Structure formats: structure tokens, C-alpha cells
Amino acid sequence: MWERRAFLKAAGTGFLASLLPQRAAALATSELVFASSTLLPSGSFGAALITETGTLIANVALPDRGHDVTYSPVSGRAVVFARQPGTFAVVFDPQGREAPLTIPSVAGRHFFGHGAFSPDGTLLYATENDFDNARGVIGIYDVSGGYTRIGELDTYGTGPHELLLMPDGVTFAVANGGIETHPDYGRTELNLDTMEPSLCFVDRRDGGLVGKLALAADLHQLSIRHMAVDVSNRVWFGCQFRGAEGAPQLVGYATLDGDIRLIELPDDALRNLRNYVGSVARSAGGDLIAVSSPEGDTILAIDAATARPVFTAPLKDGCGIAPDGGGFLASSGLGDIAGLGGSTAAPHRFDFGFDNHLRRLEL
Amino acid sequence: MRLLIAAALAIAAVPALAQSAIPNRTIIEGAIDGYIRPAFAQFAEETGALDLNVAALCATPSADALTLAQNQFRSAVTAFSRVEFIRIGPLGVGDRLERLLFWPDRKGIALKQVQGALAEQDATTTSPETLQKKSVAMQGLVALEYLLFGTASDDLASAAGSYRCSYARASTALIHGLAETITGEWHDDTTVGVAAALLNPRPDAADYRTETEVLEKLAATMIHGTEAIRDQRIAPIVSDSTGTPKPRSALFWRSNMTAPALAANFAGLHDFFVAAKYPEAIGTENAWVAEGAIFEFGNAARATSAITAPMEQAVADPRQLQALKYLVVVTKSLDTLLGQNLAAALGLSVGFSTLDGD
Numbered sequence: 006m007w008e009r010r011a012f013l014k015a016a017g018t019g020f021l022a023s024l025l026p027q028r029a030a031a032l033a034t035s036e037l038v039f040a041s042s043t044l045l046p047s048g049s050f051g052a053a054l055i056t057e058t059g060t061l062i063a064n065v066a067l068p069d070r071g072h073d074v075t076y077s078p079v080s081g082r083a084v085v086f087a088r089q090p091g092t093f094a095v096v097f098d099p100q101g102r103e104a105p106l107t108i109p110s111v112a113g114r115h116f117f118g119h120g121a122f123s124p125d126g127t128l129l130y131a132t133e134n135d136f137d138n139a140r141g142v143i144g145i146y147d148v149s150g151g152y153t154r155i156g157e158l159d160t161y162g163t164g165p166h167e168l169l170l171m172p173d174g175v176t177f178a179v180a181n182g183g184i185e186t187h188p189d190y191g192r193t194e195l196n197l198d199t200m201e202p203s204l205c206f207v208d209r210r211d212g213g214l215v216g217k218l219a220l221a222a223d224l225h226q227l228s229i230r231h232m233a234v235d236v237s238n239r240v241w242f243g244c245q246f247r248g249a250e251g252a253p254q255l256v257g258y259a260t261l262d263g264d265i266r267l268i269e270l271p272d273d274a275l276r277n278l279r280n281y282v283g284s285v286a287r288s289a290g291g292d293l294i295a296v297s298s299p300e301g302d303t304i305l306a307i308d309a310a311t312a313r314p315v316f317t318a319p320l321k322d323g324c325g326i327a328p329d330g331g332g333f334l335a336s337s338g339l340g341d342i343a344g345l346g347g348s349t350a351a352p353h354r355f356d357f358g359f360d361n362h363l364r365r366l367e368l
Numbered sequence: 369m370r371l372l373i374a375a376a377l378a379i380a381a382v383p384a385l386a387q388s389a390i391p392n393r394t395i396i397e398g399a400i401d402g403y404i405r406p407a408f409a410q411f412a413e414e415t416g417a418l419d420l421n422v423a424a425l426c427a428t429p430s431a432d433a434l435t436l437a438q439n440q441f442r443s444a445v446t447a448f449s450r451v452e453f454i455r456i457g458p459l460g461v462g463d464r465l466e467r468l469l470f471w472p473d474r475k476g477i478a479l480k481q482v483q484g485a486l487a488e489q490d491a492t493t494t495s496p497e498t499l500q501k502k503s504v505a506m507q508g509l510v511a512l513e514y515l516l517f518g519t520a521s522d523d524l525a526s527a528a529g530s531y532r533c534s535y536a537r538a539s540t541a542l543i544h545g546l547a548e549t550i551t552g553e554w555h556d557d558t559t560v561g562v563a564a565a566l567l568n569p570r571p572d573a574a575d576y577r578t579e580t581e582v583l584e585k586l587a588a589t590m591i592h593g594t595e596a597i598r599d600q601r602i603a604p605i606v607s608d609s610t611g612t613p614k615p616r617s618a619l620f621w622r623s624n625m626t627a628p629a630l631a632a633n634f635a636g637l638h639d640f641f642v643a644a645k646y647p648e649a650i651g652t653e654n655a656w657v658a659e660g661a662i663f664e665f666g667n668a669a670r671a672t673s674a675i676t677a678p679m680e681q682a683v684a685d686p687r688q689l690q691a692l693k694y695l696v697v698v699t700k701s702l703d704t705l706l707g708q709n710l711a712a713a714l715g716l717s718v719g720f721s722t723l724d725g726d
Contacts, residue, residue, distance in 0.1 A: 046702055072726060104513055118726060136609070166726075188474050188609045189617070191599025196465075230726075250463055252574065276574060283726075361726055 009063045024027030038165045042071030042360035050083040059353030065097045071124040072118030073362040079126030091116035095221035108152045119167045124174045132165040139185040158212035162203045166230045178240045182228040202229045204259045235309035243282025243296045277301040283324040299324040305337040319343045325363030336363045378496035383713040392579040402643030407451045408551040413543040414447040426533040431525045434549045450636035453593030457562040458553040470505040472600045478505040479515040494534035512539045517622040590706045593697040598699040613683035621679040631672035638665040654713040661705045668698045
């Protein structure tokens with residue numbers, strides 16, 4: 006079996022000590038706090054809490070590379086998920102009041118890097134791989150029971166990646182990337198010829214399939230990976246094209262009514278995405294959608310109402326995006342943060358690199 | 369345990385941010401002329417010889433002719449293992465790579481299809497024209513290995529193997545044809561050739577906009593090579609998910625080429641690294657990055673040479689199994705050196721996010 010003891014021992018040892026008094030003050034006075042997985046200069050991995058002014062508030066040590074962070078404003082707890090094929094998730098308190106807790110993956114499942122809390126903060130959901138059956142599942146964890154895994158829901162697809170809870174509080178949007186992986190083959194994509202990505206709406210109460218949406222059959226190698234919900238409840242998604250040749254459109258939206266479509270980005274905007282959207286975020290008002298491409302060193306903002314590009318911003322290895330007061334804060338694998346589209350955040354470079362996602366925590 | 373070892377070996381230093389100490393173009397030219405072109409030419413030559421050897425075997429079956437064909441298969445595998453990481457350009461076009469090597473094949477599709485054809489004596493596998501229209505899993509090196517080394521391959525030494533030999537011959541013709549095509553495209557010096565695209569990037573180009581982008585792609589190519597070694601070759605044998613090694617999940621176990629192919633994978637990466645003049649480009653201040661990579665390539669060569677037994681016995685021998693697991697550690701160290709550290713030393717943005725996204 007996988008060596009879980011190593012994770013349990015290594016995870017969650019570095020948080021409390023790193024929450025220094027002056028950092029605690031920054032946390033207390035800062036309005037906007039962001040979280041992201043990180044790569045430290047030592048070669049080790051963590052999850053960092055930062056402010057938009059470039060202050061590092063805290064770092065949670067991780068035993069391996071993390072991916073996305075989710076947060077419950079009700080319980081005040083955040084969770085960072087291991088990057089796929091991940092065998093741990095670490096729960097931490099951004100206020101530093103409690104030591105981190107490691108959730109190991111259960112036998113036959115691994116984490117896919119994303120998840121969400123229920124609105125009341127009592128349940129944690131994580132996208133996971135039932136790898137022997139190439140079946141996507143949503144693991145359900147009971148927060149009050151020490152994050153014990155109490156069940157799972159089907160994602161109705163293979164290779165689920167990002168999971169969002171719709172504003173109704175009961176419907177999940179799941180991006181089934183369509184790509185089969187197995188831990189005995191690391192991150193190798195095992196079914197590029199036959200992949201069938203989809204965006205599914207799943208009722209979190211009973212696991213019922215509300216709707217399964219897929220693009221045209223000739224776009225079956227367009228992996229739907231990341232999403233954000235706009236002000237009109239449309240689920241914007243960004244894709245990664247896994248075909249050998251071609252440059253299809255990469256951004257689209259789906260609705261609970263069963264509509265799914267790709268928007269037509271102009272040639273130059275599309276080319277700069279390099280067949281790869283690394284993350285999708287909505288502005289605070291939900292009227293702007295930003296997509297990033299670390300391959301193309303580009304962040305592109307789109308008007309959700311007209312589906313037209315509003316601005317592009319270059320950012321080397323830029324991938325993380327989160328709503329900032331007036332616009333977006335973006336982060337890069339090289340350690341940069343930059344305010345875009347009305348954000349007042351000044352550019353700052355940290356001495357560690359950011360993973361693909363940046364999350365704003367409503368502390 | 370694996371992760372603890374990797375963590376202990378993780379390189380704690382960070383290169384001084386810098387630029388290449390030699391012109392970017394020199395690196396690109398070195399990669400193309402110093403490695404990619406001759407290595408693909410070698411692959412074309414070895415597969416050409418294989419095609420001839422198998423043709424001779426089919427014409428005059430004998431144990432000696434079979435041995436010659438089998439040995440030439442091993443040479444072709446070695447040559448392929450030196451180029452398979454160069455997925456930018458011609459090898460990455462369409463399904464060429466899958467036609468040459470249908471792998472990974474977790475469900476054993478190639479084996480089932482080849483065995484099915486043998487059982488039915490499916491005539492459409494006996495000419496390159498018709499074989500090309502069949503499943504890619506039936507065409508390349510994996511299928512050919514079974515024909516030359518699998519159950520009842522001894523039939524090839526006599527007329528009893530006539531059908532099987534014709535199938536093998538069609539396969540070698542396709543493999544050699546593809547090798548010739550890819551080599552020809554790499555040697556195309558016209559403005560529409562891949563070399564021109566790499567050497568003359570343009571802001572409006574669909575593939576490469578700047579020299580920096582080309583350098584980033586070349587660096588990423590090496591990382592994808594180390595990742596493929598780890599995730600597609602070693603991990604399936606070690607099988608962490610079950611805790612029990614699976615020697616028959618090894619690539620080329622039938623021909624006893626698993627370890628030699630791994631050795632050629634690492635040697636190809638090493639030779640590419642040197643031919644592209646990365647050690648010179650890195651400069652003296654960050655010389656440790658190149659020295660570290662060369663050191664790890666040496667470790668890989670020693671570890672692969674320690675795996676001498678057929679895979680079934682090798683994984684039962686603690687020393688050889690350990691060597692296999694140690695290669696995982698080497699690939700991770702090379703990821704850090706050839707990914708993050710090399711990028712930093714050359715001022716590239718082959719960053720955390722770009723390298724292997726999610």
C-alpha cells in the first residue's frame with residue numbers, strides 16, 4: 006500500500022511556528038487574504054497565506070506538491086488538496102488557532118486536487134479517482150467526525166478535476182476532464198484516443214445526476230478542467246486540448262438549463278492561450294471571467310455578458326487568479342503576484358513559486 | 369518511503385538568476401544538429417537493418433536468421449529509446465508515436481490484438497498497406513516484440529512461422545517508413561521545415577514566437593522525458609498501488625530490453641543535454657546545475673546496468689528491485705535540475721505551473 010505514515014508524519018508540522026506576531030497583525034488588519042499551494046526555494050512544498058500587499062502571513066508545510074485550496078467561512082477552516090494523483094489533503098486554520106490535520110486518501114482512491122465545503126461547513130467534498138475502474142467520484146468527509154470519509158458520489162465521468170458548488174447550495178458543477186490516470190502510471194494520460202470529457206451537475210444531497218453536458222464529439226480531446234460561476238449562474242469553463250494537432254476554442258460556458266457552448270475568442274487571444282487554460286476565476290461582481298495560460302504567459306479577462314475579451318495581461322508562468330477588490334490578483338510559478346483590471350495590488354515577487362490556483366479567503 | 373528518500377535528496381540550492389552564457393541560437397543549433405538529427409538518422413538506419421533482417425528471415429527461415437532479427441530488434445529499440453523523448457516536431461505529429469510504440473498499455477490491448485490476429489491468421493496484417501489501416505496497437509515495436517519473442521516465436525525459425533513472419537515484415541516496413549519520414553522532416557532545411565521554425569521563431573508563429581520560448585520547449589522536452597521514464601516505465605513495474613511488483617507490466621520484458629531501453633532513455637537525455645551545450649550555456653556561476661545533472665546521469669547509468677536479470681527475476685532480487693526504485697529518485701532529482709534549476713540559470717520561465725500543468 007501507499008506509504009501514508011510518511012505523509013501523516015511530515016504534514017502539518019510547520020504552521021503554528023510560522024505565524025509570527027507581526028504576521029498575525031497583518032492577518033488581523035488585512036482585508037484580503039489569498040491562499041495558494043507553493044514550491045519553496047528549498048525544493049519542498051507548502052501552502053501559503055498572503056495578502057495582496059505582498060506579505061506572507063503563514064506557510065503550511067506539505068509532504069508533496071499541493072494544488073487547490075478551499076475554505077469554509079462558517080468553520081473558518083481551509084483545506085489544501087494534494088495535486089493529482091494525490092494521497093493527502095491538509096486541513097488548516099488560517100488564523101493559526103489549531104494545528105493542521107492531514108486527511109489520507111482511502112484505499113483505491115486518490116485526490117484530484119480540488120474540492121469544496123458544504124455551505125454550513127459540516128461536510129467536505131473532494132474530487133477523487135476510483136482508479137481501478139477509471140471512475141470519477143466525489144468523496145464526502147464529515148468535518149465534525151475528524152474528517153472521516155462517510156461516502157462518495159458519482160461524477161458521471163472519468164478524471165474529475167475542479168468541483169464547484171452552485172449558488173443554490175445543493176448542486177455541484179463537476180468538470181470531468183475525461184482523462185484516465187492510474188497511480189501505477191503516475192500522471193500518464195492513459196486514454197487520449199477515447200477520452201470523453203463532460204461537465205456534470207450533481208445533486209449533493211443524493212448524488213443524483215441533474216445533467217450531463219458534453220461538447221461536440223469531434224472535440225472529445227478537449228479536456229474540461231476548471232470553472233467559475235458568473236453573476237447569471239452560468240458555469241464558465243476552461244479547457245486543455247490534448248490532441249496532437251489543432252487549436253480549438255478553449256473557453257465556454259454551461260447552464261443548468263442544459264446549454265453548453267464554446268465562445269469564439271479572436272485568433273490572437275486564442276493563440277496566446279497555447280491550447281491550455283490553467284485556471285478560471287470570476288470577478289467579485291461576477292460580471293468578468295478571467296482565464297489564465299501559464300503556457301502562453303497570459304491572463305485573459307472576458308465580459309461574461311457579451312463573451313468578448315476585455316483585456317489581456319502578460320504574466321510569465323501566470324496561472325493563479327482570484328477576485329480582488331476591483332479586478333483580479335494573479336500569481337505565477339515564478340513567485341509573482343500582480344493586480345489586474347482595476348486591482349490596486351502592486352506587483353511583488355515572493356521567493357517561492359505559486360501552484361496553479363490562487364484562492365481568496367473570506368476570513 | 370519513496371517520498372522520504374526523494375525529499376532527502378531534493379536539492380536545496382537555488383541558482384543565481386541569469387541568462388544563457390552563450391547565444392540562444394547556439395543551444396538550438398546544438399540540439400538539432402548535435403543530437404536530434406543524428407539520433408533520428410541512427411533510428412532510421414537501425415530500423416532499416418531490422419526490416420532487411422526480418423525480410424531475410426521470412427525468405428529463408430532458420431534459427432540463426434531469427435537470432436539476427438531478434439538482435440537487430442534490440443538495436444532498433446535502443447535507437448528508438450534515445451529519440452522517443454523528442455516529442456516536439458515530427459515525432460509528435462498525429463499518432464506517429466503511438467504507431468511506433470503503443471505504450472502505456474495498461475489493459476494489454478496490443479497483446480490481445482496481436483494474439484487475435486495470430487489465432488485467425490488475419491491476412492490484413494501481412495502487408496504494410498493493410499496493416500497501417502488497422503489498430504495502431506498492432507503496428508509498432510510492442511506488437512513486433514511479441515511476434516519476435518512471444519509465445520511460439522520459435523516458429524519463425526521454420527516454415528511454420530510463415531504467417532507470423534509476414535506480419536512481422538509488414539510491421540518492420542511501417543516502423544522503418546515512419547523512422548525515415550521523421551528523419552527526413554528533421555533534416556528539412558527549407559523555410560517550412562521544423563528546424564526553421566525552431567531557429568527562426570516569429571511573434572505571429574503558431575508554434576514558436578521567441579527564442580526563449582524555443583528554449584523553454586527544449587527544456588520541457590527533457591522533463592517530459594524523465595517523467596515518462598518514471599511514470600510509464602518504472603512505476604508500472606514497481607506498482608505502488610498494490611505493493612507487489614509487476615514484471616510483466618514492464619515495457620520490452622520479452623526481449624530482455626527493459627533495462628537497456630531505460631539506459632538508452634537516460635543516455636539519450638544526457639547526450640542531448642551535452643549536444644545542446646547546456647553546460648556551457650549555464651555558465652560558471654551556476655556550474656553546479658550542469659554538474660548535478662551529469663552526476664545524476666552517471667547514477668542512472670550505474671543503476672540501469674545493475675539490472676541484469678530478466679524482469680521476472682530482477683524484481684525478485686532486492687538489489688535489482690532497489691536499483692529500479694532508485695531510478696525514480698534519479699528522475700525526480702533530474703526534474704529539479706533540468707526543470708527548475710536549469711530554467712532559473714538560463715532565465716527561462718519553465719516554471720512550476722508550465723512544466724506539467726493540471
